[in-house]
Amino acid sequence: MIRVAVSGACGRMGSKIIKRITREDDMEVVAAIEAPNTPFKGKDVGEVIGIGTIGVKVTGAEELEEALRDSKPDVVVDFTIADAAVNTVEKASKLGINLVVGTTGFSIEQLEKIEKDIKEGDVKAIIAPNMAVGVNVFFKVLEELAKLLPDYNVEIMEAHHKHKKDAPSGTALRALEIIAVATGRDPDKVSVYGRRGLIGERSDDEIGVHAIRAGDIVGDHIVLFAGEGERLEVIHRAHSREAFVSGVIRALRFIEKAEPGKISNMNDVLGIR
Numbered sequence: 164m165i166r167v168a169v170s171g172a173c174g175r176m177g178s179k180i181i182k183r184i185t186r187e188d189d190m191e192v193v194a195a196i197e198a199p200n201t202p203f204k205g206k207d208v209g210e211v212i213g214i215g216t217i218g219v220k221v222t223g224a225e226e227l228e229e230a231l232r233d234s235k236p237d238v239v240v241d242f243t244i245a246d247a248a249v250n251t252v253e254k255a256s257k258l259g260i261n262l263v264v265g266t267t268g269f270s271i272e273q274l275e276k277i278e279k280d281i282k283e284g285d286v287k288a289i290i291a292p293n294m295a296v297g298v299n300v301f302f303k304v305l306e307e308l309a310k311l312l313p314d315y316n317v318e319i320m321e322a323h324h325k326h327k328k329d330a331p332s333g334t335a336l337r338a339l340e341i342i343a344v345a346t347g348r349d350p351d352k353v354s355v356y357g358r359r360g361l362i363g364e365r366s367d368d369e370i371g372v373h374a375i376r377a378g379d380i381v382g383d384h385i386v387l388f389a390g391e392g393e394r395l396e397v398i399h400r401a402h403s404r405e406a407f408v409s410g411v412i413r414a415l416r417f418i419e420k421a422e423p424g425k426i427s428n429m430n431d432v433l434g435i436r
């Protein structure tokens with residue numbers, strides 16, 4: 164049995180991950196962590212998320228370390244916000260517990276700290292801004308297209324629900340990085356986030372990144388490659404969060420095979436080269 168602690172347990176993703184784990188034969192939820200001083204503290208997480216009692220009480224993140232020591236998970240899954248995920252990685256790494264992190268919105272400094280903690284703890288970790296299988300194939304297609312169409316103008320557009328806190332999405336930022344690196348550009352130098360005013364002509368080098376927030380959109384990503392008289396568009400649309408949850412389950416089954424002390428991604432899980 165894979166013993167799993169879920170941080171962000173009552174959120175949109177955390178609750179769906181817990182529901183799915185309870186239906187799998189080879190894994191079980193052993194801890195449910197929520198925001199510090201959560202009103203759900205002490206309640207059975209199954210009751211809170213509407214699946215009935217599962218025998219795991221919600222713990223506030225102020226007691227994260229004790230909760231991890233007591234419940235002895237093999238893996239901590241984190242779908243929270245960047246600051247919280249950095250803390251999860253620090254505590255889990257110190258305790259030698261493996262990690263599956265789907266949280267997005269990290270700063271460069273936060274990513275450096277995460278990398279350092281995982282290295283020092285010598286734990287196995289899968290961190291990916293998008294766990295959907297289709298998105299990870301989409302990344303591979305983007306890399307190939309960027310090499311095939313190096314002088315086409317690239318624009319990246321993403322749309323998500325109105326509750327999403329970070330922008331642009333982690334997925335859009337990964338697409339930017341993949342396309343820029345594949346064409347020998349520095350993503351930080353060529354990215355242009357939205358456009359407004361008398362900005363002059365577009366340079367061929369730049370890559371535009373645009374974020375839409377509206378209603379209950381689960382997650383759309385559109386990348387267009389435009390040349391003279393034509394454009395090629397690659398689109399991924401998530402219809403349901405189950406697409407991400409399925410990726411989390413695959414990551415949980417893979418993690419024992421990941422390299423310790425290093426951050427693995429969904430390419431490693433899915434065998435995409």
Ligand SMILES: NC(=O)c1ccc[n+]([C@@H]2O[C@H](COP(=O)([O-])OP(=O)(O)OC[C@H]3O[C@@H](n4cnc5c(N)ncnc54)[C@H](O)[C@@H]3O)[C@@H](O)[C@H]2O)c1
Binds near residue numbers: 176196
């Ligand atoms: N990698 C992927 O496939 C993928 C898919 C969907 C969402 N995400 C990312 O996952 C994150 C969460 O998304 P969501 O839609 O579930 O958000 P959400 O707001 O519904 O859920 C986040 C939960 O984390 C809790 N939380 C806040 N601070 C905490 C702390 N210190 N410790 C523990 N829990 C804490 C919140 O109370 C909330 O219940 C976002 O960064 C989002 O971009 C990634």
Ligand SMILES: O=C(O)C1=N[C@H](C(=O)O)CCC1
Binds near residue numbers: 292293328331332333
């Ligand atoms: O709902 C969200 O928030 C999502 N965030 C991820 C991102 O930022 O890329 C992936 C899909 C859903």
